[in-house]
Amino acid sequence: MHEALLAALSTVNDPELHRDLVSLGMIERAELVGGVAQIKVNLTTPACPLKGKIEQDVRSAVLEVAGVEDVAVTFGAMVRPAGQPALNGIKHVVLVGSGKGGVGKSSVAVNLAASLARDGAKVGLLDADVYGPSVAHMLGESQAKVTANAERKMLPLVAHGFKFLSMANLSPAGQALVWRGPMLHSAIQQFLKDADWGELDYLIVDLPPGTGDVQLSLTQTIQVTGAVIVTTPQDVALIDAARAIDMFRKASVPVLGLIENMSYFVAPDTGNVYDLFGRGGSRKLGEQFPLLGEIPLDTDVRKDADAGTPAVLAHPTSAASQALTAVARQLAGQISVRSLASLPDQLTVV
Ligand SMILES: Nc1ncnc2c1ncn2[C@@H]1O[C@H](COP(=O)(O)OP(=O)(O)OP(=O)(O)O)[C@@H](O)[C@H]1O
Numbered sequence: 001m002h003e004a005l006l007a008a009l010s011t012v013n014d015p016e017l018h019r020d021l022v023s024l025g026m027i028e029r030a031e032l033v034g035g036v037a038q039i040k041v042n043l044t045t046p047a048c049p050l051k052g053k054i055e056q057d058v059r060s061a062v063l064e065v066a067g068v069e070d071v072a073v074t075f076g077a078m079v080r081p082a083g084q085p086a087l088n089g090i091k092h093v094v095l096v097g098s099g100k101g102g103v104g105k106s107s108v109a110v111n112l113a114a115s116l117a118r119d120g121a122k123v124g125l126l127d128a129d130v131y132g133p134s135v136a137h138m139l140g141e142s143q144a145k146v147t148a149n150a151e152r153k154m155l156p157l158v159a160h161g162f163k164f165l166s167m168a169n170l171s172p173a174g175q176a177l178v179w180r181g182p183m184l185h186s187a188i189q190q191f192l193k194d195a196d197w198g199e200l201d202y203l204i205v206d207l208p209p210g211t212g213d214v215q216l217s218l219t220q221t222i223q224v225t226g227a228v229i230v231t232t233p234q235d236v237a238l239i240d241a242a243r244a245i246d247m248f249r250k251a252s253v254p255v256l257g258l259i260e261n262m263s264y265f266v267a268p269d270t271g272n273v274y275d276l277f278g279r280g281g282s283r284k285l286g287e288q289f290p291l292l293g294e295i296p297l298d299t300d301v302r303k304d305a306d307a308g309t310p311a312v313l314a315h316p317t318s319a320a321s322q323a324l325t326a327v328a329r330q331l332a333g334q335i336s337v338r339s340l341a342s343l344p345d346q347l348t349v350v
Helices: 002-009 051-062 105-118 181-193 213-221 235-250 281-285 300-307 319-341
Strands: 027-033 034-041 070-077 091-096 123-127 157-159 162-166 200-206 227-233 255-266 291-299
Touching: 002 027, 002 034, 002 051, 034 051, 034 123, 034 157, 051 070, 091 105, 091 213, 091 235, 091 319, 105 123, 105 162, 105 200, 105 235, 105 255, 105 319, 227 235, 227 319, 235 281, 255 319, 281 291, 291 300, 291 319, 300 319
Parallel strands: 034 070, 091 200, 091 227, 123 162, 123 200, 227 255, 255 291
Antiparallel strands: 027 034, 157 162
């Protein structure tokens, strides 16, 4: 019966990876118990955007097998690294960049981390925006201090289900950091290599805005899976976003997608939608980069950040939070696609 079930499952494709679940090695269990087919699918990310579709397809395929009266589908997830893991224990490093400041890059980075962690992934967030570190504030941890372990490695702080490190938790509050290129390089190196991040599926890195030393230093130091670029829809922001794309391309960092923030505003009293900055402008940047999502302007995104809880956790049902959650899942999906693109045709089947 196991073989018959596997044969049925081999007709079900992962909608994003365009390969069948069996050859992708995603079937962890397939057996018939009292007329009920027990199928366990091991997804490539707990933040899979297409879980519902996969479940439906598995059900209909398995119900075709003679003797199957019902199907019970359960899910597990194991994020796979893209070739070599970025750093010891860290499967994917994802850079969050922007061409210009103030477009909401840090807000997006914090909410991506919170959303992926809530979906069950092991997540770290590195605040590499050393000139204006805002991550600790957005997580309600601006007073916390980083400590070291017995091997003198920095221990990341933990908030809202994920780990993070920020310069703000190393330097006295309110002091500006006047650092130059080589010092910045070594600070970033320490955050990456002299920190005990443990096992992570995703390390999200909030870069400083623009295309300077820190960004280059990072792309040259470690193997990153890719970068996402946060922009707003105005032409000026898009011109700068194009510059950021160009920088990543020159550094051979794949651009996993664009995120359009402050895309539109829904008036809470009337429900009218206003495209304050000309919505959808990101599409002009070219079709080779997926638009991972459009996030509306929402005062709760700012208020929640100031109160120290990411909006996706504080107001999970708001339009902005739902858009941010969808973006996080799209991103996780893009990373799975990249990781599996280089795999051989047939994987080990359990
Ligand atoms: N979708 C949104 N709706 C409402 N306010 C937002 C939204 N996104 C970001 N903001 C607010 O806009 C301001 C700038 O956001 P943020 O600090 O995340 O931008 P940034 O691009 O990281 O800035 P910088 O590059 O200067 O670090 C913050 O006050 C933030 O709360």
